[in-house]
Amino acid sequence: MRLTKAFNRSLWVFHLNTGSCNGCDIEIVATLTPRYDPERFGIKLVGSPKHADVLLVSGPVTRAMADRARRVYEQMADPKVVMGIGSCMSGGVFYDSYNLVGPLEEHIPVDVFVPGCPPRPEAIIDGVVKAIAKLERLEGEGK
């Protein structure tokens, strides 16, 4: 990976719903409002996974979405980061549902989890800060 300061400070986010109840999605949208203003840190929501640096996944992984999640992840250009939003990442209350195919990390590598049902915008921003810290650590290690 070619990690640089510019990468950490210009994270473009693609949001993928893999079966969420929309609770997390609404909190993600709330995070992007002028009140929290993530554009201060160069964070921007983009419409295509090709443009994105961060894949923001919300919801438990349903049978129908597992393959789509993998394909969206593969479409993103390297280097890339995956963030899982919400308690459903581990299945949550739906952990034994017949229609779920296991937690997200069994399908794509996940860097940061943000628990909560749904997590508040502050928690999501904290997740981003943790992701940036992780990127800086990897950058320091020269990976």
Next chain:
Amino acid sequence: MVMMLGMDPISIIGGTVAVALFGILAGLVFMGVERKFAAHMQARIGPPIRQPFRDVAKLLSKDSIVPENAIPLLFNMAPVLALASSIVILLYIPLGGFLPVLAGYGDLILVMYLLTVPALALVAGGFASGSPYATVGSQREMVTMMSYELPLAIAVIAIAWRLAAAGIADPFSLATIAGTATGITIWSVAGPLGIIGFVLLLIVLAWVTPAELSRVPCDTPEAETELCGGLLVEYSGRNLGLFYLAQGVKTVAMAALAVALFLPWNISWYVALSPNAALVADFAFFLLKLMVVIFFSVSVIRVGMARFRITHVVSIYWGYLGGLGLLGLLCVVLDASLGGGGML
């Protein structure tokens, strides 16, 4: 003009490199400032001014993916073509007290044709992406292009015609229109009615600018919420970075054209300065004028409006703005035939 034609190749190459560097740097800085303006209007803090530089640095360091069903040659060529043609526009536009690098080789009509080339490069890249979203985006971009051509052409023709009616030689040359050497502008040529006409045309041009730049409310071809980025949907990494740079350069070119057409004043016309100080002062004033144009025709419109539907783009640009432009043209024609102004 004859003297310009005799320019040696070295100075043309040097000038081109300087203008390209200026266009890219100024484009990124103005985009940063513009984002800051928009953020403050929405009661946000907004990104730092150097954010576009970071975005470009990041995009250039990322992988570039070429989709399987794309046409690789066209797909990779389109961003380079978009950036190069945006820079070429700047070569024909006077920058402050500096005459255009290629003055004498082309005039306003050429600039109007050149303005369509970056858009055509985007369209070609969109069609070459092999994605239905990009195809729809390309079609929309072509419709947008046809929509804003009429109001833009009316504004350009009104200006050149009024200068010709006032007996000025070579009225289509941008150096003449901006009055870089002579100090004669459309505002000093026109009488009261003509000034009303030019104000109407200035409003028309301010609305053509966002369509030309595919910014809100005319970002219908990109429309990230419906078309996932439209034309650019398959672009990533270096190619997307080049399009980002082209967008910045095009913003500068469009604002510089508006300045040359409608806001051509230079400080050195009114204050006596030594030649070098005059160049610096004029250039600083030129940057200020660019900022004002970008603020009103990009930031204010972008923050105040939602996106037009593609059918609305056509009816607004052909109908309302075309009509307003014709009204402005009529005022200018009446002004000339009534012998208004007549300072010459």
